[in-house]
Every structure is written in structure tokens, then in C-alpha cells.
Amino acid sequence: MDDDLRALRDACDRGLTGHGVQSADDLLATIPPGTAVDRYGEGGVVAELEAEIAGVLGLPAAVYLPSGTMAQQAVLRVHAGRRGRSTVVFHPECHLDQHEGRALERLHGLIGRPVGDRNRLLGLSDLTSVAEPPAALVIELPQRDLGGQLPTWDELTAQIGWARERGAAAHLDGARLWEATAGYDRPPAEIAALFDTTYVSFYKGIGALPGCCLAGPEDVVAEVREWRSRMGGTLFGMWPGAASALTCVRRRLPLMPAYLTRAREVADAVRNLPGVTVVPDPPQAPMLHLLLRTSPDSFAAASRALAEQGLWTWEKPMPTGDPAVQRVEFSIGDATMALSVADIRSAVGLLAGAAV
Numbered sequence: 001m002d003d004d005l006r007a008l009r010d011a012c013d014r015g016l017t018g019h020g021v022q023s024a025d026d027l028l029a030t031i032p033p034g035t036a037v038d039r040y041g042e043g044g045v046v047a048e049l050e051a052e053i054a055g056v057l058g059l060p061a062a063v064y065l066p067s068g069t070m071a072q073q074a075v076l077r078v079h080a081g082r083r084g085r086s087t088v089v090f091h092p093e094c095h096l097d098q099h100e101g102r103a104l105e106r107l108h109g110l111i112g113r114p115v116g117d118r119n120r121l122l123g124l125s126d127l128t129s130v131a132e133p134p135a136a137l138v139i140e141l142p143q144r145d146l147g148g149q150l151p152t153w154d155e156l157t158a159q160i161g162w163a164r165e166r167g168a169a170a171h172l173d174g175a176r177l178w179e180a181t182a183g184y185d186r187p188p189a190e191i192a193a194l195f196d197t198t199y200v201s202f203y204k205g206i207g208a209l210p211g212c213c214l215a216g217p218e219d220v221v222a223e224v225r226e227w228r229s230r231m232g233g234t235l236f237g238m239w240p241g242a243a244s245a246l247t248c249v250r251r252r253l254p255l256m257p258a259y260l261t262r263a264r265e266v267a268d269a270v271r272n273l274p275g276v277t278v279v280p281d282p283p284q285a286p287m288l289h290l291l292l293r294t295s296p297d298s299f300a301a302a303s304r305a306l307a308e309q310g311l312w313t314w315e316k317p318m319p320t321g322d323p324a325v326q327r328v329e330f331s332i333g334d335a336t337m338a339l340s341v342a343d344i345r346s347a348v349g350l351l352a353g354a355a356v
Contacts, residue, residue, distance in 0.1 A: 001315050005304065012312035016347055019207040020335030021312050027209055030244040037239040041228070049242040053213040056249070057198055058189030062215035063225045064242050066233050068175055069100055071199045071214040074227035076136055077108045078220055079169035079196070085135035087111045089127070089163075092118035093145040094138060095173065110135070121151050124158045137163035140173040141180040141191065144329075147279040147289035148176070150183045160194050170194065175201040175212075176285065178249075182256035183285040196220070202245035205259075205286065206252050207333060211241035252334075259286035259332040266330065269345040274354040286332040291325050292317065292352040299326050302351045311347060 001009070015021055038044035046064050054062040065071040072095075076088050088104060090096060092114040096104055104110040113134070116126035121143055139159060142148040151159070163170040172195040174180070181188050192198040197216035202208040214224050228234050263283040271278050275293035292299065299317050306313050317326030328351075330336075336344070 005307070005315065008304065008307040009312050009315075012307055012310050014311045014339065015335030016306075016311060016313045016330075016339065016344065018205075018331045018333035018335060020333070020338075022207065027244065030208055030247040031240055032243060032247060035239055035243040037237055038242070040236060041225075041234050041238050044242075045239050045246060046242040049246045050213065052246060052249070053200065054215055056188050056253075057192040057200070057215045059192060059198065059215040059217075061218045061221040062213045063221050063228065064211060064213050064238060064245075065224075065228050066211055066235065066238070066241065068095070068173075068199055068201050068212045069103070070228065070231050070233050071212050071224070072096060072138070072171070072173065073100070073103055073108060074224045074231065075171060075197050075199070075214050075216070075220065076104065076110060076138070077227060078223045079171065080108075080110055080135035083135050083167060083169070085133055085168075087113050087132055087134045088136050088138060089113050089115050089130060089134045089168075090138040091116055091122045091140060091143065093143065094140060095175070096138065098145075119146075121146065121149055122159065123151075124155065124162060127159060127162045133166055134163070134168040136169040136171050138171050138173055139195075140175070142176055142183060142285040142287070144176060144287075147329075148179065148183075148283060148285040148287035149280050150180060150284045153184060153186075157194060169196040171196060172198040174198050176205055176287070178205050178253055178256055179259070179285040179287060181253075182260040185257075188253075202241070202248060205256075205331065205333065206245065206248045208248035209241040209244035211238075211245055213245075255334075255337075256286055258337065262286070262337055263288055263330075263332045265341050266332070266336070266344055266348075269341045270348045273345070273349050273352055275352040276348060276354065288330050290328050290330055290348065290352075291320065292328065292348075293325055294351070294353045295324065296326060298353055299351055302353070306347055306350060311343075313347060313351060
């Protein structure tokens with residue numbers, strides 16, 4: 001992002017997606033006065049957060065880590081070590097495969113096995129083609145790179161049954177589990193109960209400072225805690241992120257059903273705009289993708305024009321297989337809720353080059 005666009009972004013007083021442009025002051029305000037500090041992850045607000053997340057997820061224990069990358073690599077290494085196996089099965093768009101530089105293999109000696117078609121949800125029929133004994137099955141809820149799609153509850157339980165029958169662990173990549181609770185209309189604990197272990201993030205839909213928790217049986221969590229230290233994640237003081245997470249979980253988890261309602265209102269408002277496709281339609285979680293039939297340059301010009309009017313949208317779109325179609329990820333949050341649906345429709349229409 002160039003300095004001029006960054007200045008425009010920082011001057012915007014409204015945001016289209018998520019919780020808007022969060023300044024350092026906004027994020028620091030999520031740390032309450034009188035927060036009890038930890039020492040190397042022990043005690044204080046870190047222990048309070050771990051206990052609260054374990055309770056919310058209905059699991060025996062949880063450990064706070066600075067990143068989801070670290071959390072999932074650590075827990076998968078634990079699952080693999082306990083089973084004497086090395087293969088981890090996941091969807092081709094899994095974060096482990098797309099954004100971590102093959103760390104499972106290079107750092108942990110595990111083998112990642114993408115299964116299924118990257119353009120659709122993982123299905124039980126995809127899993128039945130796997131003959132080798134897996135150490136773990138990773139399921140992401142919702143599937144972020146498919147616009148926040150969710151498998152049906154019956155399909156989800158069948159896939160977990162497949163893992164159980166093969167002696168594999170079932171691990172939930174719940175970076176956006178909070179959003180999935182609205183989509184399934186089920187509490188977090190009911191979803192997490194299906195899995196051996198669950199990872200949840202705090203900076204995405206919850207909007208806190210970076211950090212996450214890994215929850216599961218006490219013995220597994222204890223091993224992950226040791227791997228946190230080995231991987232350099234046990235910082236001298238972890239209280240800022242933990243305090244921010246506690247504040248934002250309490251504030252925003254109850255809002256997820258309203259965020260989902262707004263996602264569906266947005267879909268209703270924009271699906272008939274020329275050059276706009278909603279994915280999935282209707283949204284299954286408080287997020288969606290928009291496919292916009294426009295060029296990157298036209299999108300950038302429209303985005304800048306909106307920023308000059310005080311509305312921040314996206315810095316740039318994501319490319320697709322068609323150079324004339326751009327993709328954006330539309331997460332619903334406090335900023336989206338503060339706008340009228342008419343204003344959202346108008347902004348999306350401008351970005352798509354459609355007359356509104």
C-alpha cells in the first residue's frame with residue numbers, strides 16, 4: 001500500500017467490512033485497566049482467558065498461543081506422535097498447505113495430504129479414497145476460501161466418523177468457529193464436542209489483538225504448552241493479547257447471529273447488481289465472497305473514490321481464473337452493521353462498475 005492510500009485509509013471514518021480500520025488506540029482500548037499480568041504465560045489474565053475458552057468450548061483445558069500457525073502445527077505434531085503416524089489429511093485450501101511454507105514437513109516431519117477439489121467443500125466420498133492410515137483429519141469451519149461455506153451437520157459428523165474409524169484424530173481449524181456457531185445455530189461447545197481438539201482465533205471475526213487458543217483434553221493441551229515453549233511462543237508477558245481476546249469474545253460472540261442476518265441482507269441487496277455474484281448464495285456464515293466483473297484498475301479507482309468519501313473497502317481485490325473477474329472477501333462486523341444496506345449496495349455497485 002502506498003503512503004497516499006494509507007493516509008486515505010487512516011482518515012476514513014466508516015468501513016465496509018469487519019470492524020473497520022482499527023487503530024492502535026482502538027485495539028489498546030480492548031485491554032481493561034487493572035488487567036492482571038502473566039509471567040511467561042502463567043497466571044493473570046492468560047489463565048483467566050484459558051479457563052473461559054475451555055468453558056465456552058466445553059473442553060477440559062485450553063492454552064493461549066501467539067499464532068494459529070504455531071497452535072495447529074504443535075497439536076498435529078502431538079496427535080501424530082501419539083499415533084506413530086505422519087499423514088495429516090485436509091482440504092486443498094487448508095491454511096496449513098497454502099500459507100505456512102510446508103512447515104508441517106520441514107519443521108515437524110509430517111506429511112500433508114490435500115484431499116478433494118479445491119473449489120468445493122470436502123466430502124465423505126473424497127475421504128474414502130484415502131487408503132493410508134492418517135494421523136489426523138483437519139476440518140476448517142467455515143471454509144474461508146470458499147466464501148465461508150459449511151458442510152451440513154450430517155456430513156460433518158460423517159467425516160469425523162471416518163477419522164475415528166481409522167484411529168485418527170479429528171482436529172477443528174476453528175479460526176472462524178465463532179462465525180460457524182451462527183451458521184449452524186449451535187453453541188461453540190456443541191461443535192467442538194465433535195472433535196478431539198479445537199483451535200480458535202481472536203483477531204479475525206472477534207477483532208482482538210493477535211492470538212489464539214488451542215483446546216482439548218488436559219494431557220494433549222499440556223503437550224501443546226510444551227511445544228509452545230520449544231517453538232518460541234511462550235513470551236515473557238502474554239497479557240495484552242489475552243486481555244484483548246477476553247474483552248472481544250465477551251463483546252462480539254453474542255453478536256454473531258446478527259452478523260449472519262446482515263450477511264444475508266447484503267446478499268439480497270447486491271445479487272441483482274450487474275457484474276456481481278455472491279458466493280455462497282445465500283451466505284452460510286457471517287462472511288461471503290463477491291465476484292465482481294471488473295478490472296483490477298477499475299476496482300482500484302472505485303476503491304480510492306470511496307475512500308476519498310470516508311468509506312474504506314478493500315486495498316485491492318484477489319485475482320480469479322478469469323482476468324476480468326475479481327474476488328473480495330466480505331466479513332461482517334461492527335463496521336458493516338453501522339452502515340445502511342442501501343449504502344452497502346451503492347458501494348458494491350461502484351466497485352463492480354454497475355450503475356445503482
